Amino acid sequence: MSKHVYIKTFGCQMNERDSEIMEQLLAQSGYIPVADQTDADLVILNTCSIRAKAEQKVFSLLGSLRKQKQGQPELRIAVAGCVAQQEGKQIFRRMPHVDIVVGTQQLYQLPEMLGRLERKETAREISCNLDKEFSIPPFQRLLKDDAPNQPADFRKFVTIMQGCNNYCSYCVVPTTRGREISRPVADIREEVQLQVNRGVKEITLLGQNVNSYGCTNPVAENPTGFADLLKMVAAVPGVQRLRFTTSNPQDLSTELMQCFRDLPNLCPHFHLPVQAGSNAVLKRMHRKYTRELYLEKVEELRSYCPGIAICTDVIVGFPGETEDDFALTMDLLERVRFHGSFSFKYSDRPHTRSAEFTDKVEEQVKGERLQHFQSRQDAISLERNQEFLDKKIEVMIESNTSTGTQGRTGSNHIVHFSTPTNLRPGDLAWVTITRAGQHSLKGELAPPEAS
Ligand code: 5AD
Ligand code: SF4
Secondary structure: OOEEEEEEEOOOHHHHHHHHHHHHHHHHOOEEEOOOHHHOOEEEEEEOOOOHHHHHHHHHHHHHHHHHHHHOOOOEEEEEHHHHHHHOOHHHHHOOOOOEEEOOOOHHHHHHHHHHHHOOOOOOEEEOOOOOOOOOHHHHHHHHHOOOOOOOOOEEEEEOEEOOOOOOOOOOHHHHHOOOEEOOHHHHHHHHHHHHHOOOOEEEEEOOOHHHOOOOOOOOOOOOOHHHHHHHHHOOOOOOEEEEEOOOHHHOOHHHHHHHHHOOOEOOEEEOOOEOOOHHHHHHOOOOOOHHHHHHHHHHHHHHOOOOEEEEEEEEOOOOOOHHHHHHHHHHHHHHOOOEEEEEEOOOOOOOOHHHOOOOOOHHHHHHHHHHHHHHHHHHHHHHHHOOOOOEEEEEEEEEEOOEEEEEEOOOOEEEEOOOOOOOOOOEEEEEEEEEOOOOEEEEEEOOOOO
16 A cells, blocks of 8 residues: 655755655655645654744644644654754654654665665664764765656755854754855756756755865865856756845856856856844854945946846844844945845844844844845835846746746746736747736747747
């Protein structure tokens, strides 16, 4: 009888990619994915611990799974990802109904762990290697495991590096994902080629800090920097769209910025987290750039690619942030006029330096600052989106149902249109933008642009 697995993914694209890998590994052991946790024999929570709230969500879902397990004692529950890596066996203490805890670099052991549980060799399984160096095998296994016979999605993430060496004072990632390791160029090329051969049209290169790709590379003597890697991937025939995430302003090179001018398939969208607009705060965050440098980079980027959509991440209420510091963040928002941003109230994370800082900002003040920032960003996003009105833009189709079609622009804007069409996900089409909202655009199918 076939077994069913439900995987719930929290957090970033790195986790989404890891969930895909787990799904493929489990398919080899006969597990079929289901969309509802109540239909599952195995529930995996692939967790995120970047902010306190993300972690709370995991524990509250685990709470609800406890009830499900009471009525379904054979249900297996696994916790994977960053909370698993961070908390290790503490999870069993807090949530005794959990059967498996699997760290960020141990995904490949999951089928083996399940096998031992099924054979009742152990009551629980755990595999996290917090103390050891994070290793390279996950990269090498990706190629073989990536189910070449299954129909491909039209877009895929390709991991180019893991971990982070920046040690921003608020960030848990070096603890949960380890030191930075770059994946060998040949592996990346091979995986991109494999994906394109399977019909993938859009590739997103993934890493915590892609700009330092190749700088720390214990496995391959690899002189390639990120800009060269990007050029190499862009040149693979069949890569219609190319994206990458995430960047750190301190390592953003002119050569990389010029790729937005020179590579036609590189999408004009840049996620460039600033975190704060005050140099004093940036310094205590251990970000190695100033607001002035950030603004210069934005200007340079726009000189090579005037239409580029720049988005950012912002933390408000970092310990010691004064009203004046916060005003500098607001000022930066006005100067850059980001197309969009993700903004968060600062929260303490385990093993981070800022958790030890004593000058914490009150919750209420953090809330007010967040609201202030977000309402201004919303207004700017709307104005930015209105710039698209009456323009004819190419979109890649994401879905097409009887209720309408959804596509995405290179600048990463969602466009809804209702013109009947038989376009399929991954196809390209031209649309004329007729309405602009804060979070998406509306349009009508237009005749193709003459090339
Ligand atoms: N508190 C609040 N936000 C945080 N981020 C990372 N760590 C924290 C923290 N301790 C935010 C940053 C980062 C995004 C992924 O999450 O803005 O870019
Ligand atoms: Fe969350 Fe960071 Fe882990 Fe991604 S790497 S899942 S954002 S904690």
